[in-house]
Amino acid sequence: MKRRNVLAGAALAMSLGGAALAGSHEPVKVGFIYVGPVGDGGWTYEHNQGRLAVEEHFGDAVETVFQESVPEGADAERALTQMALQGADLIFTTSFGYMDPTINVAAKFPDVKFEHATGYKRADNVSTYSARFYEGRAVQGHIAGKMTKTNKVGYIASFPIPEVIRGINAAYIHAKKVNPDIEFSIIWAYTWFDPAKEADAANALIEQGADVILQHTDSTAPQAAAQGVDGVITFGQASDMSEYAPLPRVSSIIDNWAPYYIARTQAVIDGTWASVDTWDGIGPGMVEIGEISDAVPADVKAEAEAMRDAIAAGGYHPFTGPLKKQDGSDWLAEGEVADDGTLAGMNFYVEGLTATIPN
Amino acid sequence: MDLSSINPLVLIAALMVASTPILLAAIGELVVEKSGVLNLGVEGMMITGAICGFAVAVESGSPALGFLGAALGGAVLSLLFGVLTQYLLSNQVATGLALTLFGLGLSALMGQGYIGIKPPATGDVNFGPLADLPVLGIVLFSHDLMVYVSLALVAAVWAFLKYSRAGLILRAVGESHEAAHALGYKVVRVRLAAIAFGGACAGLGGAYLSLIRVPQWTEGMTAGAGWIALAIVVFASWKPWRVLLGAYLFGGVTVLQLNLQAAGLAVPVEYLSMSPYIITILVLVIMSSNRGRAALTAPAALGRSFHASS
Numbered sequence: 001m002k003r004r005n006v007l008a009g010a011a012l013a014m015s016l017g018g019a020a021l022a023g024s025h026e027p028v029k030v031g032f033i034y035v036g037p038v039g040d041g042g043w044t045y046e047h048n049q050g051r052l053a054v055e056e057h058f059g060d061a062v063e064t065v066f067q068e069s070v071p072e073g074a075d076a077e078r079a080l081t082q083m084a085l086q087g088a089d090l091i092f093t094t095s096f097g098y099m100d101p102t103i104n105v106a107a108k109f110p111d112v113k114f115e116h117a118t119g120y121k122r123a124d125n126v127s128t129y130s131a132r133f134y135e136g137r138a139v140q141g142h143i144a145g146k147m148t149k150t151n152k153v154g155y156i157a158s159f160p161i162p163e164v165i166r167g168i169n170a171a172y173i174h175a176k177k178v179n180p181d182i183e184f185s186i187i188w189a190y191t192w193f194d195p196a197k198e199a200d201a202a203n204a205l206i207e208q209g210a211d212v213i214l215q216h217t218d219s220t221a222p223q224a225a226a227q228g229v230d231g232v233i234t235f236g237q238a239s240d241m242s243e244y245a246p247l248p249r250v251s252s253i254i255d256n257w258a259p260y261y262i263a264r265t266q267a268v269i270d271g272t273w274a275s276v277d278t279w280d281g282i283g284p285g286m287v288e289i290g291e292i293s294d295a296v297p298a299d300v301k302a303e304a305e306a307m308r309d310a311i312a313a314g315g316y317h318p319f320t321g322p323l324k325k326q327d328g329s330d331w332l333a334e335g336e337v338a339d340d341g342t343l344a345g346m347n348f349y350v351e352g353l354t355a356t357i358p359n
Numbered sequence: 360m361d362l363s364s365i366n367p368l369v370l371i372a373a374l375m376v377a378s379t380p381i382l383l384a385a386i387g388e389l390v391v392e393k394s395g396v397l398n399l400g401v402e403g404m405m406i407t408g409a410i411c412g413f414a415v416a417v418e419s420g421s422p423a424l425g426f427l428g429a430a431l432g433g434a435v436l437s438l439l440f441g442v443l444t445q446y447l448l449s450n451q452v453a454t455g456l457a458l459t460l461f462g463l464g465l466s467a468l469m470g471q472g473y474i475g476i477k478p479p480a481t482g483d484v485n486f487g488p489l490a491d492l493p494v495l496g497i498v499l500f501s502h503d504l505m506v507y508v509s510l511a512l513v514a515a516v517w518a519f520l521k522y523s524r525a526g527l528i529l530r531a532v533g534e535s536h537e538a539a540h541a542l543g544y545k546v547v548r549v550r551l552a553a554i555a556f557g558g559a560c561a562g563l564g565g566a567y568l569s570l571i572r573v574p575q576w577t578e579g580m581t582a583g584a585g586w587i588a589l590a591i592v593v594f595a596s597w598k599p600w601r602v603l604l605g606a607y608l609f610g611g612v613t614v615l616q617l618n619l620q621a622a623g624l625a626v627p628v629e630y631l632s633m634s635p636y637i638i639t640i641l642v643l644v645i646m647s648s649n650r651g652r653a654a655l656t657a658p659a660a661l662g663r664s665f666h667a668s669s
Contacts, residue, residue, distance in 0.1 A: 036579065037467060037577075037579040039467060039470065039471075039577065039578035040577060040579075041475065041577060069579055154621065186620070187620040187621050188628055189617075190628060190629070191582070193579070193582065194582040195573050196568055196572055196580065196582065197582070197617075199572060200373070200572075200613060200617055201617045204373070204617040204618045204620075204621045205621050207366070207373070207618075208365065208618070208621045208622060219577050219580070220575060220577065221573045221575065221580075224477070224573055224574055224575040225573070227477070243476075354623060355625070358625070358627075358628065
């Protein structure tokens with residue numbers, strides 16, 4: 001019985017794939033694989049907002065499906081295969097750890113289009129897309145450097161991958177620029193989503209004197225943990241997290257995936273979809289800076305907004321020389337700007353950070 | 360690297376808070392397993408307790424009522440498992456797993472309106488001058504009521520199982536349900552009571568997460584704590600005080616590695632995080648290597664269905 005269902009699903013997938021190519025009126029099926037629950041209030045929440053925007057934009061022409069809390073690794077292949085067998089025409093896999101599973105499953109379903117977020121492996125039917133979160137990190141670093149009283153910034157990191165290391169570097173460079181005494185304490189949580197652990201990490205950092213908490217994990221738990229402590233500020237991550245404004249959350253990085261998801265779905269409908277590598281920042285609107293709250297002094301707010309606008313206009317790049325690597329070797333000369341290749345594979349800290357990157 | 364920034368007393372206090380949810384869930388599961396029932400739905404009961412407690416606390420403004428609601432919510436959900444496995448004789452492992460999935464979904468549904476809301480604060484118990492004692496003050500007398508409740512619960516379960524007649528009956532049911540039945544004890548009723556107690560404890564553990572430790576409601580916020588509680592029961596070889604030890608060990612390792620990292624020490628996080636599981640495996644290996652002792656520890660009827668006709 002079960003096998004028959006699978007076979008029926010496979011047959012359906014093929015007929016749907018063929019139908020889409022023939023331009024019939026079958027709705028295009030768009031699938032999403034999420035690493036956390038849609039109600040996490042952060043990363044997955046925003047991807048799901050993008051999915052809802054696709055539904056609203058296309059109405060009956062598109063059908064969307066999603067699966068939440070899919071573990072990164074081998075189990076993701078099962079979830080992806082199932083979604084492809086169910087007849088999805090386009091599948092977005094929205095976490096770094098889905099990279100290899102996406103490539104593997106894509107090889108088995110050449111007619112299905114895949115889009116992998118924040119990765120770097122592509123194929124004829126696999127695109128990659130990501131946002132330049134580090135642009136927002138630069139703005140956060142500036143505010144953090146200006147606001148801290150203890151000169152100690154706590155950073156809750158998830159996994160030691162280039163995207164996270166890039167964020168730490170961008171925040172550190174800009175905090176250091178306005179506050180030479182700044183220190184970063186970095187905790188690797190080794191999870192994207194575990195509210196209790198994220199809250200514990202925030203508490204550990206606060207107990208050890210940090211009064212700014214930056215997070216690269218998905219839940220709002222660090223915000224809740226910081227809420228009860230006087231003088232501690234936080235920044236919303238991936239989503240605005242405005243329910244914790246004006247304090248502790250003083251600003252945020254917001255991921256806006258909706259325009260991209262709509263454009264890619266349109267490309268599948270038109271038959272113009274091709275494998276691409278998209279990496280957009282504040283300028284094109286994929287990254288937004290959440291409103292800077294009144295807890296931030298007016299002059300700091302003005303500077304932060306000026307930096308945001310300069311990055312958006314292309315006049316300023318957060319990784320502009322002179323910059324050295326942590327080991328003291330030269331990286332960027334005066335006025336030189338980091339190239340995308342180095343940024344995409346970033347595996348080193350900049351000079352001044354005292355921690356080491358775990359293997 | 361600056362280890363002086365870690366205050367060991369604050370660390371121990373944080374460890375107790377971090378361990379309380381898994382301690383509550385584990386002590387409940389211990390009673391369930393002692394009665395011969397294997398309920399793998401701890402995660403589902405915890406998360407349901409988390410949202411029930413959160414919702415009641417927010418609506419009523421009272422954390423105490425919230426915890427009561429959480430215990431009730433967890434117990435009701437566990438009785439679903441109880442009815443299925445005790446009366447309809449469904450497979451306990453499969454039903455328990457289903458209960459976890461059901462609990463995760465149900466809690467997400469119930470929690471729709473509670474995302475981003477702050478729960479009423481739970482105050483610490485006021486011990487007056489005791490809290491100002493050096494060393495002991497911060498470790499023992501600076502917590503919220505639930506930490507003490509969890510410790511009292513461990514003591515109560517220990518005394519109940521070891522000294523009371525009802526505890527003896529419960530253990531008899533878990534060791535040999537046929538013999539207990541032949542003696543005239545109501546096996547199914549005893550087990551249902553144990554299951555409900557386990558559900559209530561798991562619910563309390565979940566509410567401790569959503570009301571005190573995090574404190575907020577987020578879907579899936581237990582993030583595997585229920586599975587750790589199950590591991591702790593095995594680790595403790597079904598002994599209440601060892602459950603306390605196990606829970607503080609699991610919780611302690613988590614808090615310790617976070618603090619070491621915050622202090623800038625390059626610790627191999629993976630090894631620290633896996634160490635409690637390695638110890639659990641070691642305990643299992645040692646237990647099973649000695650047949651006589653293994654027979655003494657795991658309840659003999661664990662996971663077996665009972666019907667009076669058999």
